[in-house]
Amino acid sequence: MLTVTGLTVIRGRGRQQHCVRLPHLELAAGQILAVTGQSGCGKSTLLEALGLLLKPEQVEVFQLGQPSIDLAALQRAEKESQLAQIRAQHLGFVLQSGGLLPYLNVRDNIQLPRRILGLAAESERIEQAIVTLNLEHLLNKRPSALSIGERQRVACLRAIAHEPQLLLADEPTAALDPHSARRLFEVFLDMVNALQLSALVVSHDWALVKSFNLPILQAHSEPGESTFALV
Numbered sequence: 001m002l003t004v005t006g007l008t009v010i011r012g013r014g015r016q017q018h019c020v021r022l023p024h025l026e027l028a029a030g031q032i033l034a035v036t037g038q039s040g041c042g043k044s045t046l047l048e049a050l051g052l053l054l055k056p057e058q059v060e061v062f063q064l065g066q067p068s069i070d071l072a073a074l075q076r077a078e079k080e081s082q083l084a085q086i087r088a089q090h091l092g093f094v095l096q097s098g099g100l101l102p103y104l105n106v107r108d109n110i111q112l113p114r115r116i117l118g119l120a121a122e123s124e125r126i127e128q129a130i131v132t133l134n135l136e137h138l139l140n141k142r143p144s145a146l147s148i149g150e151r152q153r154v155a156c157l158r159a160i161a162h163e164p165q166l167l168l169a170d171e172p173t174a175a176l177d178p179h180s181a182r183r184l185f186e187v188f189l190d191m192v193n194a195l196q197l198s199a200l201v202v203s204h205d206w207a208l209v210k211s212f213n214l215p216i217l218q219a220h221s222e223p224g225e226s227t228f229a230l231v
């Protein structure tokens with residue numbers, strides 16, 4: 001469960017400044033939203049702000065979970081170590097860069113967030129997702145030995161391995177063929193449903209988003225400013 005009201009994030013300065021606004025968003029547990037908008041409108045910026053990687057200029061309500069954690073209050077009080085702990089425990093990220101650790105093999109990369117949190121490394125759900133995403137034959141390989149699409153599938157699985165409350169995925173299917181992209185969305189939907197997490201997934205793939213009938217958070221852009229709203 002995620003509730004955000006009156007969020008403003010500012011990127012850059014002067015004439016380069018870009019202001020990203022999210023007037024209101026309520027995302028229930030078990031709900032997945034697609035985030036769309038033209039290049040440069042602030043989709044990654046929005047995800048970074050919701051992922052506690054960027055401090056917003058302003059936010060009235062910013063709550064996560066049930067019972068809810070008041071993230072806005074923690075940000076106002078600059079409780080950085082608590083925010084870092086929440087990020088590690090409750091948030092899962094798929095960044096555009098992938099971000100796998102090069103010196104760990106695929107299995108260790110997937111299990112790392114669980115180990116950091118002291119959870120059992122093995123999980124039946126994750127083993128099932130490894131099969132669905134056709135990653136079994138890659139488990140002992142290092143990321144450098146994988147294709148970009150394979151790395152992306154591993155990064156997606158790692159993002160949900162520790163069963164976060166909120167999944168933030170930035171174009172997770174960009175490097176995938178249509179079949180793999182579908183499988184990945186299916187895994188996300190299964191996980192979102194099984195774990196009752198909330199998810200925001202940036203995607204340019206309209207056909208894919210529509211075929212899963214996902215609600216859409218779209219940016220309306222003007223020069224120097226974008227506002228995100230459900231359509």
Ligand SMILES: Nc1ncnc2c1ncn2[C@@H]1O[C@H](COP(=O)(O)OP(=O)(O)OP(=O)(O)O)[C@@H](O)[C@H]1O
Binds near residue numbers: 037045
């Ligand atoms: N680190 C930064 N410092 C200053 N400005 C930035 C920074 N990162 C992004 N911006 C600017 O903020 C605006 C939003 O960028 P952002 O990357 O969030 O857009 P996006 O919608 O994710 O774009 P794309 O679809 O091309 O990935 C752009 O004008 C961009 O130039």
